[in-house]
Amino acid sequence: METILSIKNLSKNYGLVQAVKNVSLEIQKGNVYGILGPNGSGKSTTLGIVLNVVNKTSGEYSWFGGTMQTHDALKKVGAIIERPNFYPYMTAQENLELVCKIKNINYSKVTEKLTLVGLIDRKDSKFRTFSLGMKQRLAIASALLNDPEILILDEPTNGLDPQGIHQIRDIIKHIASQGTTILLASHLLDEVEKVCSHVLILRKGEILYSGSVDSVSANQGFFELQAEDNTALKASLQRHSAIEKITEDNGKLLVYLKEPLEAVTLNRYLFERNIALCHLVKRKVSLEEQFLELTNSQSSIINHQSKIIKE
Incomplete structure (x- = not known):
């Protein structure tokens, strides 16, 4: 199976704070990967490093089997790592056409992607009139304009109401069903369990688990x-x-x-x-229960080690 992204022993320090500690991950084509962890666990930092917006301290990563430089590889990547940022006085269609002009993409993609995210009937509405959920869907449409091989999303449902969350999840599932590889960061266990095929669980920058979602929740019940x-x-x-x-x-x-x-x-x-x-x-033991067991076990180990050191 083709490797889209390979991460090996990636670390990032901010002064004395180690935000990411020896993280390794292989992203295979056609799967949906979730980086799961609470706020401050290193999810966004990891995504920032592979998207070349955060400098790594150590370790390495390579795109598409190392066959191209990061700058060229990122042309095949769609990503949303910040809040949607479009011109408020322009319509949805005008905003996406501007992205197409900047990235030299055919305008025909605008209608296709607006339809995919369920905004074709609002194509002539100004961005400032959109709800947060609609803004997020427009951002996803923008990230898909270049038909990326992998779509990267950082907390895609953060701040949305239940209906907005449901719409975003359905869109992610639909995009995945068309063969696009997806990597998303989330602190929501339910989101990862319902959307992802694979999960990397982080706690304070360290890996607690890496593997398939089915395996982490595979148990005798x-x-x-x-x-x-x-x-x-x-x-x-x-x-x-x-x-x-x-x-x-x-x-x-x-x-x-x-x-x-x-x-x-x-x-x-x-x-x-x-x-x-x-x-x-x-x-069946849920992913949430497994996650809590993993984090509690890790805390017990850390507390035990601290006790030994003090003694």
Whole structure:
């Protein structure tokens, strides 16, 4: 599979603050990658470096297998890393035609991209009349005018209302379905889980996880169980070899697995021990829960290391 962007051991220091620490990532053609992390985790800095607007401290990156210089490679990249910035007194069409003129792109692309982002009926409306969501969609249309091989978005739904968020996500999915590679930075777990095929999770500039979204949330899941006698239920569950741990929440037992176990098999196991369930639901651990587990585990490691150093 063709490599669009390769990042190796990238670091960025701002004085004593290390914003990015040895980040590595391979962006393969046709996938949707998310860089996930809270504010200050190094997401925007990483994007700024590969877009040649932030100088790296160390490490390296290369576009399209290193076959071209960054300046030439960026001609095949579409990016939105700041708030949409167009002339307020010009219409949507006029603003995009100006971008086409600057970048030497055929004007025919304007109608095509306005249609793609759902703004063709507002092509003659002035930019100042647009909502924040419409401004963001126009920015995406502008970034797509040169038919880029990869589209880079920094917090594409930040500040939008639920309808605007839904529209942007649908547009991203549609663009991806046409074969465009996408790299987006977000602090929203839900956004990455619904839109991305791959995720890089950052915390304070360091990688906590890198791989497919399915893999990070791939787990045996857990059961929500309840019986008239939860004490007897718990005692029976603790003797099952597939069960890793049991917790309790609002009168229900949350049963986490260490190996595959189907609901019908578990129900039969309990019935044979004279336990009748009044509630049985199997759930998958969400990306949010996995993310919190990763960040909490990292915090525990850091706290433990600090304790050792102090001792």
